[in-house]
Amino acid sequence: MTTDAGSPPGLAALLPYLRAHRGTLVAVGALSFTGAGAALAQPLLTRGVLDRITAGRPAAGLVVALVALVVVGALLGGLRDYLLQRTAEGLVLGTRRRLAGHVLRLPIAEYDRRRTGDLLSRVGADTTLLRAVVTSGLFETVTGAVMVLGAGTAMLLLDPLLFGVTLAAVAVGVGFALTVARRVRGLARQAQERVGEMTSAVERAISAARTIRASRAERRETATVAASATEAYAAGLRVARAQAVVGPASTVTVQGAFLLVLAVGGARVASGAISVGDLVAFVMFLFFLVLPLGQAVHAYTQLQSGLGALARIEEILAVPGEGADDRPAPVTARPVATGPAAVEFDRVGFGYPGGPPVLHEVSFTVPAGTRTALVGPSGAGKSTLLALVERFYEVTGGTLRLDGVDVRDLPRDALRARLGYVEQEAPVLAGTLRDNLLITAPDATDDRLRAVLDEVNLGHLAERTADGLDVQVGEGGVLLSGGERQRLAIARALLAGPPVLLLDEPTSNLDARNEAALRRAIDAVAVRRTLLIVAHRLSTVVDADQIVVLDGGRVVATGTHDELTSTSPLYRELATHQLLVG
Incomplete structure (x- = not known):
């Protein structure tokens, strides 16, 4: 369930x-x-x-019953609290699972515009606040309301006059506390947003720790994080100040009502209007009225904090996940073949959300089973074309086809099952070598894992320690060299055996020896696959079946290496700078 972005969620939002x-x-x-x-x-x-x-009659039976009620009430309260805590933990677990799954399925454009730390804060800190909604919020409010209603009814029956005195004293304190509590939800949401910003600042600094150290920027980054922490602190204090008012209001209410009841009740006992037993019972009911009422008001403020966090959770859940806008495949669309597939760009245009167009009527075809290279200066749109094939983004003009089928007519999972993709930055997951390989082929055997490592000249990684394939690669692959990270990413793609392989700068971090080894591996797999390769280093693609030259988001030339050196001034300039032509 989602809520209108313009209004905070209420209790109804908790029901799902x-x-x-x-x-x-x-x-x-x-x-x-x-x-x-x-x-x-x-x-x-x-x-x-x-x-x-007082009347001189035996009371042993009533005393036993009273003790039994106290014991039974304590046992019931303990069991209730355990079930409530277990429910709260289950609620947090379920929400984290749902939110984490949704975050991992957000459109790529959402990752572009949101900060990672803020998303982490929503999955971690915001979901934690939901625990208080159940334990300290919802049921304490309900239970307190039951106690207040029951005690109030009993007090009214015992002595309407004393009840009226009590009600007047309580109404003032509760009215003030509720007025303050209503402000807590907005303040709590602001506080959680500041925590998200602080988490983002910490995540940014940690992820770039080596660059920061090398740049001697520790103090500046520490100051940035400290400033975010100070803002979070200030926002937290605003919530604390608002919540702190509730406690004194409850205390004044309890003490004021107690003193009034003692004064008026003592006078009524002296006049014979009520008995001592009536007054004692009324005072006990008073505590059963005022204390739960104070707890309920406090619980209400906790509930407002939880609803503030829920608003941030619901905001993310309201973002449609990737694939939510998938259109059903037309009945006339033929299924994509299982072998090497052709990729066709037909007057494709594209611009990132909120930005200018980066591709302008790009048209070319990658025949099935062939190798096509995309070259050109930085910012020409080469990597964007691969992202469009993967449907990380949708084309904003023209059509992109796989084996003659518009990729928008294919479910993303079915499309990506036929694609292997190696990103330019070659991300490596924290964990072991095995973990990184199995992400694309979870059922692969150890022999297959070792074979694919040998294909990309990484076999030594599984042999240099006794851990073998279970050797740790570190956070972000920090225990590997840049070239090893690049080749590990390629090994992952090869392991899945896709019919179409998309390589974004596959040799950007390789030395000459490993580049040659990788070229041999690509040559081996290219026999049975369609390859689309982005390359700055032209030496890796001079033997491609087709080279597409891009500049400013447009195709300016297409042909083989020999053809382009004669017909394309831009390609000839790129090749000359890389000493491939004289």
């Missing part, structure tokens, strides 16, 4: 989160009502004990 726990919550509710009934019976039994003792 609580629905999976409704059985336990019903049990918790039953225990709460039973416990409240046991507590509310205690003042009546106490009055009976006092009246019997």
Whole structure:
């Protein structure tokens, strides 16, 4: 369930989160009502004990019943609290699973415009606040309301005059506390946003730790993080100040009501209007009224904090996941073949959200089973073309086809199952060598893993320690060289055996020896695959079946290396700078 972005979520927004726990919550509710009934019976039994003792009659039976009620109430309260805590933990777990799964399926454009640290904060800190919604918020509010209603009814029946005095004192304190509590939700959301910004600043600094050290920028980055932390601190103080008012208001309410009841009640006992037992019972009911009422007001402020966090969670869940806008495949569309596939760009245009167009009517075809290279100066749109094939973004003009089928008519999973993609930055996942390889082929055997490592000249990684394939690669592959990270990413793609292989600068971090080894590996797999390669280093693609030259988001030339050196001034300039032509 999602909420309107223009209004904060209310209690109704919690229902989908609580629905999976409704059985336990019903049990918790039953225990709460039973416990409240046991507590509310205690003042009546106490009055009976006092009246019997005052009259000189035996009260042992009532005393035993009173003790039994106290013990039963304590046991019921302990069981209720355990079930409530378990439900709260289950709620947090379910929300984290749902939110994490949704975050991992957000459109790529969302990652472009959002900060990683803020997303992490929503999955971590914001979901944690939902625990208080259940434990300190929702059920304390409900239980407190039951106790207040029951105690108020009993007090009204015992002495309407004393009840009126109590009600007047309580109404002032509660009204003030609720006014303050209503501000907490907005303040709590602001505080969580500041925490998200601080987490983003920390994540930014840690991810670039080596660059920061090398640039001697530790103090500046520390100051940046400290400034974010200070803003989070200030926002947290605003919430704390608002919540702190609730406690004194509750205390004044309790003490004021107690003193008034003692004064007026003592006078009524002296006049004979009520008995001592009635006054004691009324005072006990007073505490059952005011203390739960104070707890309920405090719980209400906790609930507002949780709803503030829920607003941030719902904001992310309201973003449609990748594939939500997939259109159904037309009935006339033929299925994509299982072998090497042709890739066709037909007057393709594209611009990133909020930015100018970066591709202008790009048209060329990569025949099935051939190798096509994309070359050109930085910013020409080469990597963007690969991202469009993967449907990380949708074309904004023209058509992109795989084996004659518009890629928008193919489910993303089905499309990507036929594509292997190696990014320019060659990301490596924290964990082991095996973990990184199995991400594309979870059922691959150790022999297959070692074979693909040999294909890209990485076999030594599984042999240099006794851990073998379970050797750690470090956070972001920090224990590997840049060239090893690049080749590991290529090994992952090769392991899946895709019919179409997309390589974005596959040799950018390789020395001459490993570049030659990788070229041999690419030559071996190219026999049975369609290859689309982005390259700045032209030596890796001079033998491509086709080279497409891009400049300013447009195709300016197409041909082989020999043809382009004669017909394309731009290609000839690039080749001359790389000493490939004289």
